[in-house]
Amino acid sequence: MRLLYFAWVRERVGKTDEDISPPADVRTVAELMEWLAGRGEEYAYAFENRKVIRAAIDRNHVRPDTAIAGAREIAFFPPMTGG
Amino acid sequence: MRLLYFAWVRERVGKTDEDISPPADVRTVAELMEWLAGRGEEYAYAFENRKVIRAAIDRNHVRPDTAIAGAREIAFFPPMTGG
């Protein structure tokens, strides 16, 4: 699946997007963030305060307990500040 | 004092304005309307349904029980429909 990062999540991870294949026991958005946080210093920093990070699966806002099965594109970003 | 009429009050009275000198016992806006209604057929028609007619004294909205003493300009008109 493809991951996208925006705003300070992108800055901390150090990339705009990447393709990943998490292990089968990573089932939800929250579990995916936890798994990502263990992938290295920059990920640990980006996902250190996971409660404030929002996610979208295939361009729809989702909650942390949403299953990631079947997702093509998952995005992580801070709360939106448009308008 | 000067009276002004607007919209259908003006059409019914048949004039835009006039100077009047009501008797001393005509003290309030409501009493003035009652006195005007007795001045002839066109006034009786204009002021037949006095509850819906609004008044302004010297360009400020007033209630029927407002005293008319000292007024220079009193206007009668239907509820406003601007905007």
Add this chain to the structure above:
Amino acid sequence: MNATIRLQREDFDAAAESAKLSRGRTDIGALVTFTGICRDNESGHGVAAMTLEHYPGMAEEEITRHVKDAQARWPLMGVTVIHRYGRMTPGDNIVLVVTASAHREAAFEAANYLMDFLKTKAPFWKLEERPDGKNWVDAKSADDEAAQRWRT
């Protein structure tokens, strides 16, 4: 505070009036422009034209009072109110309210407030030309109720 209040027979240019409020400024974050337009239909019957009568002098004073109220209630950086009188046909502009503020809520609420008061307190009366003749438009209780919500 930049306040412009005009009653006029001529049409107005909503875009130019709105640009005037914000031009050259960098402190305005929100600009709301409301344009009221003459419609060809009112509650199901056709309207060929409409004549707006007003009380000269009082109309300006009443609008000025409500613009001052709006300035006291919200942190506004500019307000423009233009109300036309005379005969208008469908598609013609009738009224313009522009509000400028640092924040959107103030701009939206002040514009809404001013429109509610123009509808219910400003001395204007509409004479419609319908297929069945001329008719003075009745005041709407919905407009009175809308104006009531600001009385707190």
Add this chain to the structure above:
Amino acid sequence: MNATIRLQREDFDAAAESAKLSRGRTDIGALVTFTGICRDNESGHGVAAMTLEHYPGMAEEEITRHVKDAQARWPLMGVTVIHRYGRMTPGDNIVLVVTASAHREAAFEAANYLMDFLKTKAPFWKLEERPDGKNWVDAKSADDEAAQRWRT
């Protein structure tokens, strides 16, 4: 229903967009135009410029969803939403919402609703350039509360 949704780097012409919605029509009674502008000051600190980042694809989809919601809630005759991205300096336009309806309440409420959702749900992020460096703008709880009031 006439709906225009655009994300663009270039500036927009609020007046031309608003005129486009009403031109040649005689059924529109109320036109509300909201323009959001880059300010030189945010909560007391100076802002020299601001860069708006967005999630291409999702931003359009999310705005489209809320425009459809607005159409379902209010009798609208036209809606235009334009949101810019890229770097802006104080005084530059950021966002435009135009709503057209027969009646003023629908036009005001729909514009207000769309702005509340652009602030809280559309995937845009603001990076401010302040005297003390660059800073990602924090989401405001007041914006979340404003969006909450439509959840009925």
